[in-house]
Amino acid sequence: MQEPSGAIPWFAGGHVDPWDHVESAMALSAAGLWAEAEAAYAWSQRTQRADGSWPLQLRDGQVEDAGADTNFCAYIAVGVWHHYRVTGDEAFAALMWPTVRRALDFVLELQTARGEIGWAKGASGEVCWEALLSGCASIHQSLRCGLALAGVVGESQPEWEIALGQLAHVLAVHPEAFAEKTRYSMDWYYPVLGGAVRGEAGRERIEYRWDDFIVDGLGARCVDDHPWVTGAETCELVLALDALGEWERALEQFAAMQHLREEEDSSYWTGLVFADGKRWPEERTTWTAAAVILAADALSRTTPGNGIFRAEGLPSGLAVDRHACGCSPTVRRLASRSDR
Secondary structure (H helix, E strand, O other): OOOOOOOOOOOOOOOEOHHHHHHHHHHHHHOOOHHHHHHHHHHHHHHOOOOOOOOOEEEOOEEEEOOEEHHHHHOHHHHHHHHHHHHOOHHHHHHHHHHHHHHHHHHHOOEOOOOOEOOEEOOOOOEEOOOOHHHHHHHHHHHHHHHHHHHHHOOOOHHHHHHHHHHHHHHHHOHHHOOOOOOEHHHHHHHHHOOOOOHHHHHHHHHHOHHHHEEOOOEEEOEOOOOEEEHHHHHHHHHHHHHOOOHHHHHHHHHHHHHHEEOOOOEEEOEEEOOOOEEOOOOEOHHHHHHHHHHHHHHHOOOOOOOHHHOOOOOOOOOOOOOOOOOOHHHHHHHOOOOO
């Protein structure tokens, strides 16, 4: 599906978004297709805008939605760190560092004093300050990867350390900071996947809604109110379970979603409506296949990048007192960005 430009669309003729493009590049790295992965990152480097962001959606090189999603923009840090871990290529890390730095600086312009990060910035510059739990949890991982990359290239980023600590705090103890999206399985497991909630708290979180989202033998639902299991969500849950040390349970869910595999070409269907046995939507997406590859790598411990979702070698940022009243120096420094 990769285009000559290096872009990786959802499927042939489909659009490109910067998050799923990076996830697919990560799968190429894990599969040993390093030149193809680097072509994907070169595309990201070329298409980054002056403010550090990327358009929400492109097709055939043309912008279809000029807005910017903070989570989408931050994920380049995860991809670059992953490729560095897989290849050990310090020259690649140095080459991509300015792109990562600009992207994370853009994202942190939308961080509030409490610590959560606004969802998006519109094409005309208006900010959507609504914060999404799954998106912020993913940004949490992106910041950790960005700090790790900063260490490789020898550039300290103390503001990122502060921002990461505050974001971790709000993810762990302030659910009221985020939009109500609890019907989505991503809101269930992403705080674990992104590394903000681990250990016993993470296991309790997964147990609490296991029966709401897991369909025996088929995988994880995308939403709790429809009979629809999806491959990418199931594989991300696999990665979250693996990060909690629940390897056997993770393997069970990885096996359960294999009904979505198309034997003819080894692609993966996005999902299955199990009430009537129909695959829906009728598309086989690059990002679903990518999630499968990354889950397989994590479970098999194959490449040097297999531990990225277990947060191996990732810094934690500046710790924030979870009983703080919101008047710490950390909070005051963050307040200089926004008093919302």
